[in-house]
Amino acid sequence: MNDKVKKLLEKEYVILDGGFGTELQKRGMKPGETSEIMNFQREDDVYAIHRSYIEAGADVINANTFGANRLKLAKTQYSTAEVVRKALSIAKRAAEGTDTLVALDIGPTGQLLEPAGTLAFEDAYDIFREIIEAGRELADLILIETMTDLYEIKAALLAAKENSDLPVFTFMSFEKNGRTFTGTLPSAAALTLTGMGADAVGVNCSLAPDELYNIVAEMIRYTDLPIMVKANAGLPDPATGAYSVDAEKYVNDCIKYTEMGVKIFGGCCGTSPEYISGLKTMLSSHTPVVRGKREGIASVCSYANTVDITCPKIIGERINPTGKKLFKEALKNNDINYILNQALEQVAAGADILDVNVGLPEIDEKEMMVRVVKALQGITDLPLQIDSTKPDVIEAALRVYNGKAIVNSVNGEAAVMERILPIVKKYGAAVVGLTLDENGIPSKAEQRVAIAERIMKTAMEYGIPRENVFIDCLTLTVSTEQKAVYETLKAVRAVKQDLGLHTVLGVSNISFGLPTRELINSTFLSMAMECGLDLPIINPNITAMSGAVFAYRVLAAHDENAAKFIERFGGETAKKPTVPKAEVTLSYAIEKGLDKDAEMLTKQKLEAGADSMDIVNNELIPALDRAGDDFGKNKIFLPQLILSANAAQACFAAIKAAMSGENRISKGKIVLATVKGDIHDIGKNIVKTLLENYGYTVIDLGKDVPEQKVVDAAIEHDVKLVGLSALMTTTLGAMERTIKLLRESGHDCKVVVGGAVLTQDYADAIGADCYAKDAKDTVDFAKKVLG
Amino acid sequence: MTGVKNEALRYLGYRGNPPDEATAALIDKGYNELCDTVSPHYCHKITAKEEVASLLKGNDIAKHLEKSERVIFFAATLGSGADRLIRTAEITNMAYALVLDALASAMTEEFCDSAEQELKIRCGGHFTWRYSPGYGDYPIELQPDIIRFLNADKLIGLTATDSNILIPRKSVTAVIGVSEHEQDSGVRSCTTCNLRETCKFRRSGENCGN
Numbered sequence: 001m002n003d004k005v006k007k008l009l010e011k012e013y014v015i016l017d018g019g020f021g022t023e024l025q026k027r028g029m030k031p032g033e034t035s036e037i038m039n040f041q042r043e044d045d046v047y048a049i050h051r052s053y054i055e056a057g058a059d060v061i062n063a064n065t066f067g068a069n070r071l072k073l074a075k076t077q078y079s080t081a082e083v084v085r086k087a088l089s090i091a092k093r094a095a096e097g098t099d100t101l102v103a104l105d106i107g108p109t110g111q112l113l114e115p116a117g118t119l120a121f122e123d124a125y126d127i128f129r130e131i132i133e134a135g136r137e138l139a140d141l142i143l144i145e146t147m148t149d150l151y152e153i154k155a156a157l158l159a160a161k162e163n164s165d166l167p168v169f170t171f172m173s174f175e176k177n178g179r180t181f182t183g184t185l186p187s188a189a190a191l192t193l194t195g196m197g198a199d200a201v202g203v204n205c206s207l208a209p210d211e212l213y214n215i216v217a218e219m220i221r222y223t224d225l226p227i228m229v230k231a232n233a234g235l236p237d238p239a240t241g242a243y244s245v246d247a248e249k250y251v252n253d254c255i256k257y258t259e260m261g262v263k264i265f266g267g268c269c270g271t272s273p274e275y276i277s278g279l280k281t282m283l284s285s286h287t288p289v290v291r292g293k294r295e296g297i298a299s300v301c302s303y304a305n306t307v308d309i310t311c312p313k314i315i316g317e318r319i320n321p322t323g324k325k326l327f328k329e330a331l332k333n334n335d336i337n338y339i340l341n342q343a344l345e346q347v348a349a350g351a352d353i354l355d356v357n358v359g360l361p362e363i364d365e366k367e368m369m370v371r372v373v374k375a376l377q378g379i380t381d382l383p384l385q386i387d388s389t390k391p392d393v394i395e396a397a398l399r400v401y402n403g404k405a406i407v408n409s410v411n412g413e414a415a416v417m418e419r420i421l422p423i424v425k426k427y428g429a430a431v432v433g434l435t436l437d438e439n440g441i442p443s444k445a446e447q448r449v450a451i452a453e454r455i456m457k458t459a460m461e462y463g464i465p466r467e468n469v470f471i472d473c474l475t476l477t478v479s480t481e482q483k484a485v486y487e488t489l490k491a492v493r494a495v496k497q498d499l500g501l502h503t504v505l506g507v508s509n510i511s512f513g514l515p516t517r518e519l520i521n522s523t524f525l526s527m528a529m530e531c532g533l534d535l536p537i538i539n540p541n542i543t544a545m546s547g548a549v550f551a552y553r554v555l556a557a558h559d560e561n562a563a564k565f566i567e568r569f570g571g572e573t574a575k576k577p578t579v580p581k582a583e584v585t586l587s588y589a590i591e592k593g594l595d596k597d598a599e600m601l602t603k604q605k606l607e608a609g610a611d612s613m614d615i616v617n618n619e620l621i622p623a624l625d626r627a628g629d630d631f632g633k634n635k636i637f638l639p640q641l642i643l644s645a646n647a648a649q650a651c652f653a654a655i656k657a658a659m660s661g662e663n664r665i666s667k668g669k670i671v672l673a674t675v676k677g678d679i680h681d682i683g684k685n686i687v688k689t690l691l692e693n694y695g696y697t698v699i700d701l702g703k704d705v706p707e708q709k710v711v712d713a714a715i716e717h718d719v720k721l722v723g724l725s726a727l728m729t730t731t732l733g734a735m736e737r738t739i740k741l742l743r744e745s746g747h748d749c750k751v752v753v754g755g756a757v758l759t760q761d762y763a764d765a766i767g768a769d770c771y772a773k774d775a776k777d778t779v780d781f782a783k784k785v786l787g
Numbered sequence: 788m789t790g791v792k793n794e795a796l797r798y799l800g801y802r803g804n805p806p807d808e809a810t811a812a813l814i815d816k817g818y819n820e821l822c823d824t825v826s827p828h829y830c831h832k833i834t835a836k837e838e839v840a841s842l843l844k845g846n847d848i849a850k851h852l853e854k855s856e857r858v859i860f861f862a863a864t865l866g867s868g869a870d871r872l873i874r875t876a877e878i879t880n881m882a883y884a885l886v887l888d889a890l891a892s893a894m895t896e897e898f899c900d901s902a903e904q905e906l907k908i909r910c911g912g913h914f915t916w917r918y919s920p921g922y923g924d925y926p927i928e929l930q931p932d933i934i935r936f937l938n939a940d941k942l943i944g945l946t947a948t949d950s951n952i953l954i955p956r957k958s959v960t961a962v963i964g965v966s967e968h969e970q971d972s973g974v975r976s977c978t979t980c981n982l983r984e985t986c987k988f989r990r991s992g993e994n995c996g997n
Contacts, residue, residue: 031832032842032936110931112946115874116867117954148944173941177826181944182867205941236938238832239910269941340878379875593809593882637800639810642882677950682877682888689881730927730950 001199004101005141005167008059009199009226009263013283016143016230016266017053017061018276024049025241026272036068037076039086046087050094056273057280058266062105062143063091065135069127071109084134092138103169104139106131106156113151115378116182118679118704121155121400128159136164145171145230146205146268148180150189150303151402157196158399168197169264171204171230174215183304183381186215190222191301191404195428202228205268208235208245209253217260222306224294226263229254233270243270251278258283261291296467298502300353300430302403305381307352309502311558312529312549315385315537316351317508318342319372321360326657331360331368334699336375347380349540350550350568354380355408356397357387366393373397385432391419398427406430408504409472412437412451414458421462430468431459432504435491441474445490448473452495470535471495472504478520479513485524489531496532504535507545522548529556586615586651590623593643595650602654612655616695620648624693628776641776642686648693667695668786671713672723674703676734680727683755687723687775694779696786707738711745720748721785723778724768725755732757736766743767750785752778792818794893799885813886821890825957826866828943829902832936833859833910833965842932847923848962851915855964859906861917862939863899864958865891895957903963913970917961920951925962927951933960 001009008014021035027045029038039046050061067073068083084104091102109127111119132142142160147153153170160168172189174180180189186203193201201223203212209231220227231254234244245253254265265283267275298309307313319342321327330338343354356376358368369388376384385406386397394407409432410420424431433455435441435448442448452471459469473491476484492503505528511520522544525536529552540546550568553559586605589597605615627644630636672688674681681703688698699717701709714722722742726735739751752770753763754777763771772778792814796806806814836843836858843849843858852858869891876884899917907914921927930947939945939960946954953960964970 031938032932034935108940110940110946111948112867112954116870117946118948118952146941175826181826181828183871238830239834337878344875344879379871379878634802634804636807637804637810639799639813639882639886640807642885643809646880646882677948679948679952679956682873682884685877686881686885728921728927728950728952 001167002140002165005199008101011059012263012288013258014226014264015057015059015276015280015283016228016264017050017058018056018267018271018273019233019269020049020062020064020066022241022243022270023052023272031241034067034072034076036064036066036073036083036087037078039064039083039090040078043090046090047094050091052273053276054095054098054100056276058100058276060101060103060141060143060266061091061095062103063087063135063139065105065131066107066146067110069106069109069131071111071127080130081134084131085138088135088138101140102138103141103143104132104135104166106142106144106160107146108148108152112182113149113155114374116149121151121374124152124155125159128156129163132160132163136166139166141167141169141199143169143171145173147172148184149182150180150184150192151182153189154192154196154402157193157198161197167199169200169202169228170198171202171228173206174203174212175206176211178215178218179304185301185304185306186218187222187299187306188301188303188403190219190225191299191306192303192428194223194225195404197426197428198225200226200228200264202230202262202264204228204230204266205232208232209250209257213256213260216257216262220260220291221294222299224291227261228264228266229257229262230266230268231271232268233275236270245270247272247274247278250275251282254279255282255286258286259289261289263288296465296500298430298467298470300383300404300406302377302381302383305383307383309534311553311556312533313352313535314350314540314546314549315353315355315504315535316343316346316349316382316540317355317506317537318346318539318541319354319376320357320387322357328360331358331363336371339372340375340379343376343380343382346540347382349543350546351382351540353383353385353406353535355385355387355537357408359388359390359393365390366396369393369397370400373400377402386429391423394420395423395427398423398429401427404428404430406432406470408432409434410455411435412454417455417458421459421464424459424468425462425464430470431464432470432472433459434472435474435495441476443484443487445473445487445494448487448491449494449498452491452501453499456499456501466501470502470504471499472506475506475509475524477512478510478524485510489527492528492533493531496534502534503532504537505533506537508538518542518544521545525549526552586619587623587626590620590644590647590651591627593640593647595643595647598647599650599654602651603658606654606658612659615651615655620651621694624648624690628779631774631776638686638774642689645689645693649689652693652695666697668721668782669697669699669717669719670721670723670782670786671699671701671710671717671719673701673705673710673713673725673738675724675726675731675738676704676706678726678728678731678734678755679703680755681725683727683775684723684725687725687754687772687778690775690779691782694782696782707734707741710738711741711747714742714749715745715747721750721752721782723752723754723772725753727755727757729757732762732766739767750781752781754778789818791890791893791897794896795886795889798889798892810882810886813883814890817883817887817890820872821869821887821894824868824872825891825894826868827863827894827898828866829861829863829898830937830939830942831859831861831902831906833857836964839936842929842936843962844926844929845924848918848925851918851923852962852964854968854970855915855966857910857912857965859910859914859963859965860933860937860960861899861902861906861963862934862937862943862945862958862960863895863902864943864945864953864955865895865898866944866957867955869894869957870955891957895959899959899961906963910965912965912967915964915970917959917963919959919961930960 511517
């Protein structure tokens with residue numbers, strides 16, 4: 001932090017400026033006009049607004065750079081650098097001869113990041129980098145505000161930290177429901193931004209001061225950084241544009257924040273210099289309340305889910321290829337959906353955190369880790385534990401992770417800690433420390449505790465708070481080292497009680513080589529929790545395991561009135577796999593979309609020695625065909641057709657599980673993509689489901705796919721059929737270009753196209769080989785091309 | 788079945804046929820889950836027509852607003868929760884995803900209808916129907932400008948991609964003409980619709996209006 005800002009933060013209170021856009025509009029700017037252009041067109045007005053805030057008592061003014069990013073400036077004649085430098089120079093001129101500091105103000109890009117939108121995290125980072133590089137020589141600090149997506153503010157903060165030495169103040173905007181538009185929680189914002197090295201955190205825009213108390217209180221509970229409040233003057237009137245909260249009320253409603261320990265005040269939309277001078281007067285007569293230090297509660301989070309480790313929490317271990325044939329195969333085939341299914345199954349089973357390990361010698365672990373982390377956070381809000389030993393893989397994962405993750409793991413070896421702890425610190429993660437070192441795993445508990453202490457001290461030297469260090473005292477196999485079990489438990493107890501650290505333990509190893517492993521596992525798990533285990537790493541899909549944790553939370557009085565336990569197990573009667581009725585055949589089950597029955601019947605047939613190809617050719621495909629025919633004749637409708645496909649999928653999954661990895665059934669490969677610019681991919685996904693269940697291998701390139709990528713995939717996988725979809729008139733051009741490029745490449749393949757705006761004529765005109773009006777049509781064409 | 792559920796069935800191509808048991812169950816489940824997930828918001832601005840000429844390009848919108856003195860710009864969204872729910876269902880159960888998608892579209896329309904009722908009370912006058920970018924020759928390229936004009940990114944979290952697709956996906960921007968005098972509220976007609984050649988409703992002898 002530079003001296004100017006350090007001095008600033010030594011003051012009792014810091015006062016920021018107020019609304020800028022609304023002030024410009026008062027001076028004649030029209031709604032919808034780009035306010036950053038006013039730095040050139042209304043320089044005197046911009047200067048005058050800055051002066052008015054300085055005279056009202058602002059310690060910091062924001063340069064008029066809020067929307068000065070390349071996306072928002074695209075339609076103007078100005079570059080980011082031009083706007084940023086011009087705006088900062090006006091603000092600097094206005095602040096000349098005063099103590100007022102000038103902030104480089106950064107707002108959202110205006111586009112939503114993946115997975116909700118289409119902007120890649122890396123591109124958002126680059127947009128912010130450009131702004132920061134343009135402004136870093138002129139500004140005293142960086143102020144990032146009005147962010148509603150934790151992922152986007154993370155990109156901005158990372159860009160600020162990596163491309164300047166300036167202090168960074170970070171604000172997010174929340175709704176009345178206590179979340180941002182994208183679902184970000186105040187706690188998650190506070191945890192993540194604090195960990196990433198922000199210098200102050202707070203709320204701005206969207207609501208009036210009296211609507212933000214609970215949100216600010218939640219932030220305060222999760223950080224020791226200075227807290228900032230910069231609210232709106234209520235809401236604008238849709239006809240007149242006037243705001244609903246006047247200066248007097250605004251200032252009065254802010255008094256409560258002084259009592260909560262808020263240090264930094266300002267205003268956002270609709271506030272004016274009058275509000276700022278009102279704040280100055282009010283603050284001069286209110287002594288600041290000094291906040292207590294945050295107690296050492298460990299918390300991890302995704303953007304939308306904060307997990308406080310105040311009682312045992314389940315880390316699901318299933319995203320890991322070790323010893324799992326199908327998982328390995330999925331990794332080799334880039335089958336992300338398989339991995340996502342593993343995640344969702346664990347979510348449903350009650351996991352609190354998911355361990356993510358995608359290490360396999362044959363694949364690029366770093367690339368896969370980034371893909372998997374991005375895909376996982378699109379479908380679950382459970383916090384993730386990044387499980388790898390490679391620093392570059394860990395860093396790549398933490399970079400794109402939207403929240404505060406756990407890193408699994410370091411150990412007592414100095415070289416390992418030196419490689420990984422700086423990364424943990426930089427991204428504000430928590431870290432698992434294994435109690436082993438270059439000499440192996442010590443046999444005695446005391447020695448393991450000593451390693452734990454060494455890890456803790458080293459981590460703290462790197463600036464990692466002690467509550468972010470979790471210790472794994474290591475489970476050994478009871479069948480080979482029976483006495484070692486008690487050493488592990490003793491160590492867990494000591495680490496928890498004497499060092500005051502949270503504990504992690506992989507549980508399943510304990511029972512290796514014994515029968516009814518679940519019994520050993522769940523008994524050991526209960527013993528370990530009683531000794532102070534906080535984070536068991538288990539397979540939550542096994543009820544005996546997750547159930548032991550749920551039961552422990554009841555017995556140890558964490559689960560008040562056993563509410564969570566009853567919610568989970570209350571409806572439970574002894575669950576047995578239901579045996580399908582005799583009249584239900586596999587064909588019937590598929591036709592009627594009975595996925596459980598289809599799976600069970602397939603297993604029975606396989607166990608009875610049926611040939612898997614016979615099942616596919618004589619039962620599965622004819623049943624799907626019949627469903628398809630009924631669909632064509634309007635006897636059944638799309639959801640039913642897809643339910644049949646789901647049942648076929650269950651049948652396929654049972655067959656695949658019984659087969660060795662090399663002997664996969666495939667009737668041929670097909671590349672599918674929703675074309676560049678288009679993100680309506682539900683139709684494409686329906687086609688994919690159906691194709692897969694006819695036995696084709698689908699290489700799904702996803703949505704918004706660049707033309708060249710389709711060509712590259714077609715050539716790389718040597719496919720004979722490419723399917724393209726588009727839903728908008730405006731993206732048909734991209735479809736045409738993709739086909740043209742495919743033809744030019746000389747790769748011999750057929751192209752089938754589909755989507756709401758397509759017609760046979762248009763398909764012919766752009767050189768497609770087939771127009772498919774629905775998923776069934778695509779399957780028929782695939783049969784023609786591939787057999 | 789509520790209006791939303793019936794409308795969703797129409798989107799799913801049932802043409803008045805009752806749903807089978809499995810689909811009906813998915814619709815009930817999806818409806819409940821969406822109700823717990825969506826966070827509907829809308830915003831609007833009402834101004835004189837001349838003041839927003841730059842946002843009213845094309846012949847069709849001019850005709851639509853022919854008799855209106857004032858215009859309402861309107862934006863509504865179900866929020867990103869619905870998108871997320873559908874995305875997750877696409878991994879585990881495509882049939883459910885399909886049903887959720889149809890339900891969410893129907894909910895968006897219903898929410899727009901109820902918002903429009905509120906606006907009628909608030910603004911008075913006679914309304915035309917909601918005319919959206921991409922319809923007729925009203926350019927979809929105006930989406931970002933409309934969002935900026937309404938401040939809809941700040942007010943309701945609405946954004947547009949480079950190819951002018953609204954995000955969150957279950958969102959609408961629209962223009963409503965307001966007149967002091969009776970005006971033809973206009974039945975949405977297939978003759979000006981861009982999708983008339985391929986529309987699945989038209990193929991089966993229906994239309995998408997009510």
